[in-house]
Amino acid sequence: MDRPPLDLASLFLGPKAENAEVLERLLLEALRDHVFWRRNFHPEDGFEISELDKRRPGYEQSQSLLAQELLSLLGELKGGVPFFSPRYIGHMNADLTLASLVGWFATLLYNPNNVAVEGSPVTTRLELEAAAQLAVMVGYPESAWGHLTSGGTIANFEAFWVARNVKYLPVALSGAADELGLGDLELGRADGSRAPIGRLGLWELLNTPPGAALDAADGLLAAATDRQRASEVLARHSLARVGHQEYGRRLALEFGDPLPPAVVLVPSTAHYSWQKICRALGIGSDQLRYVPVDRRFRIDVEALERLLAELAASRTPVLAAVAVVGTTEESAVDPVDRMLAARQRAGREHGLAFALHADAAWGGYAISITRAADGSRRDLAAARAEAAPHAWPSPEVWRALIAVEGTDSVTIDPHKFGFVPYPAGAVLFRDLRVRELVATDAPYVFHDESPASLAAIGPYILEGSKPGAAAAAVWLSHRVLPLDGEGHGRLIGATARGALALHRRLAAGDFGPFRVVTLPEPDLNIVCFGVRHPRFAALEEANAFVAAVHARMSIAPGRPPREVDFVVTRTLLREADYGAAPLPLLELLGWSADDYRRAGGVAVLRCTVMNPFVAEPRGRTDFVEAFAAALREVFDEVLAVSPGTAA
Numbered sequence: 001m002d003r004p005p006l007d008l009a010s011l012f013l014g015p016k017a018e019n020a021e022v023l024e025r026l027l028l029e030a031l032r033d034h035v036f037w038r039r040n041f042h043p044e045d046g047f048e049i050s051e052l053d054k055r056r057p058g059y060e061q062s063q064s065l066l067a068q069e070l071l072s073l074l075g076e077l078k079g080g081v082p083f084f085s086p087r088y089i090g091h092m093n094a095d096l097t098l099a100s101l102v103g104w105f106a107t108l109l110y111n112p113n114n115v116a117v118e119g120s121p122v123t124t125r126l127e128l129e130a131a132a133q134l135a136v137m138v139g140y141p142e143s144a145w146g147h148l149t150s151g152g153t154i155a156n157f158e159a160f161w162v163a164r165n166v167k168y169l170p171v172a173l174s175g176a177a178d179e180l181g182l183g184d185l186e187l188g189r190a191d192g193s194r195a196p197i198g199r200l201g202l203w204e205l206l207n208t209p210p211g212a213a214l215d216a217a218d219g220l221l222a223a224a225t226d227r228q229r230a231s232e233v234l235a236r237h238s239l240a241r242v243g244h245q246e247y248g249r250r251l252a253l254e255f256g257d258p259l260p261p262a263v264v265l266v267p268s269t270a271h272y273s274w275q276k277i278c279r280a281l282g283i284g285s286d287q288l289r290y291v292p293v294d295r296r297f298r299i300d301v302e303a304l305e306r307l308l309a310e311l312a313a314s315r316t317p318v319l320a321a322v323a324v325v326g327t328t329e330e331s332a333v334d335p336v337d338r339m340l341a342a343r344q345r346a347g348r349e350h351g352l353a354f355a356l357h358a359d360a361a362w363g364g365y366a367i368s369i370t371r372a373a374d375g376s377r378r379d380l381a382a383a384r385a386e387a388a389p390h391a392w393p394s395p396e397v398w399r400a401l402i403a404v405e406g407t408d409s410v411t412i413d414p415h416k417f418g419f420v421p422y423p424a425g426a427v428l429f430r431d432l433r434v435r436e437l438v439a440t441d442a443p444y445v446f447h448d449e450s451p452a453s454l455a456a457i458g459p460y461i462l463e464g465s466k467p468g469a470a471a472a473a474v475w476l477s478h479r480v481l482p483l484d485g486e487g488h489g490r491l492i493g494a495t496a497r498g499a500l501a502l503h504r505r506l507a508a509g510d511f512g513p514f515r516v517v518t519l520p521e522p523d524l525n526i527v528c529f530g531v532r533h534p535r536f537a538a539l540e541e542a543n544a545f546v547a548a549v550h551a552r553m554s555i556a557p558g559r560p561p562r563e564v565d566f567v568v569t570r571t572l573l574r575e576a577d578y579g580a581a582p583l584p585l586l587e588l589l590g591w592s593a594d595d596y597r598r599a600g601g602v603a604v605l606r607c608t609v610m611n612p613f614v615a616e617p618r619g620r621t622d623f624v625e626a627f628a629a630a631l632r633e634v635f636d637e638v639l640a641v642s643p644g645t646a647a
């Protein structure tokens with residue numbers, strides 16, 4: 001399939017709504033087409049609303065009110081944030097693809113509900129297709145399953161909900177096997193060996209690799225003389241039925257083996273949603289173990305390995321570990337390849353087994369750069385040729401993106417780096433069978449690949465009613481911008497080039513008495529930097545200065561968008577979270593580790609580049625230079641009015 005090189009100018013409405021005509025034509029097309037559909041559905045019924053009705057005072061009153069109120073709403077909306085502009089380099093927001101806008105609007109007129117196929121015969125299929133496209137991009141096997149969610153938080157939640165049920169499945173299997181007289185059932189172990197389930201203790205059962213647990217469940221049903229009954233017995237022993245409070249009590253009674261509570265391993269850069277999730281699932285946020293990150297804000301794999309050895313020594317089960325592919329603050333990509341290797345080693349040497357989840361809510365779409373148009377993997381040189389003159393991506397990031405195929409589940413947010421409207425997250429599982437561990441009212445089958453089950457979403461997910469319009473938006477966007485290096489990957493590459501150009505410009509200096517110090521080159525497209533001025537006597541003062549600059553470069557009540565030249569965000573690299581990772585930055589800024597400890601953290605300005613025109617402006621403004629100039633101006637302004645720094 002030959003296609004001419006993609007022109008990124010074709011994708012969006014555009015900073016000045018340059019593509020307004022296209023959007024107008026397509027929206028009108030969608031509306032008119034929908035109108036015909038309504039007119040042709042039982043035309044024999046006639047019309048409920050007549051032209052004469054429309055002249056009635058009550059009708060006119062209501063329509064006038066609508067028109068008037070809409071005008072006020074439109075006026076109010078101008079107080080919003082100009083995400084479409086290359087001058088917006090703040091949060092993870094950007095212009096939306098024309099495809100997603102049109103797909104969303106067009107489908108909204110039909111308002112399908114993807115909780116049940118009955119209410120969404122078309123868009124449920126589109127949702128499963130969109131998720132399958134993401135799974136193919138990631139490199140999951142054909143047995144994968146996934147669906148859209150309202151966002152990354154719910155996707156992460158569901159991944160953990162499932163991971164916990166898979167974790168305790170071997171315990172349920174052990175109980176069921178005992179009851180069914182199938183204690184010889186074999187269970188695969190973390191070191192690659194196999195053992196009869198009846199001979200394994202609690203610690204061994206809780207260290208079953210996720211795939212082996214699902215295979216054993218298959219095996220139990222296959223070995224049982226009465227499959228239906230075996231399925232019921234297994235369900236009776238399952239965590240989903242019994243609940244974790246009662247489960248814990250029973251485990252203590254049956255195994256007489258009081259293991260410490262299972263822990264969850266995340267890098268210290270992990271999104272705060274993990275705290276919410278561990279609290280909501282009753283895991284408890286104390287069970288979150290934060291692994292330090294290195295100076296590029298990627299998880300420190302040696303520290304992870306040390307922690308795994310300690311956990312094995314204290315017989316502490318690991319519920320799951322999380323790799324972050326694109327941290328929310330720095331866009332750092334954890335070395336997923338090395339984390340997978342660490343897990344394998346922990347299995348071989350310590351008998352530890354646990355699920356590895358990739359939180360790629362932010363960076364997931366970047367995996368598209370690893371794919372050629374025919375779906376095969378590209379080589380790094382091909383990807384880098386496109387990113388020139390910048391050397392991007394680094395070999396470490398490249399290996400990590402490819403390694404996501406080895407994880408058990410992954411979260412990817414179309415409503416972030418997929419450039420589609422809210423609400424659209426996605427969760428993918430490498431093994432379709434996990435669905436059944438959380439399904440409502442369904443007997444365990446573990447080979448339920450019937451068309452009805454494969455077409456359904458509702459019974460297997462956390463959420464209820466959900467917008468088919470969001471699914472159509474993601475689906476249409478993937479059709480227009482395929483998930484490969486020549487499609488979506490080209491857009492991702494342009495954002496990285498923009499970020500690297502910005503990084504290079506900031507690092508080059510020329511800010512007068514102000515010293516700007518950047519964090520290392522970003523893995524994807526977020527640039528963070530600190531500021532120093534000779535008048536800052538303490539880090540606290542510098543942090544307050546950064547806060548004031550941020551206030552001046554963000555949109556808030558009382559500061560309309562027109563008065564802001566560029567929009568950025570700010571983040572505090574807290575000592576409690578980040579440990580030693582920001583020390584090189586602090587040193588370059590001239591602060592000591594003591595300053596850092598005393599101030600509690602170091603504040604940096606943060607720029608997320610999502611607009612492709614930052615890298616390659618086609619109008620009159622060089623946005624990178626203009627940003628540097630605007631920054632210098634704001635620095636001077638803020639310094640002049642800052643009470644803390646008045647000499």
Ligand SMILES: *Cc1c(COP(=O)(O)O)cnc(C)c1O
Nearest residue numbers: 151152153271273328359361362
């Ligand atoms: C944004 C983000 C989330 C949460 O996603 P929502 O869509 O906001 O719920 C989780 N993890 C990471 C790494 C994120 O960047």
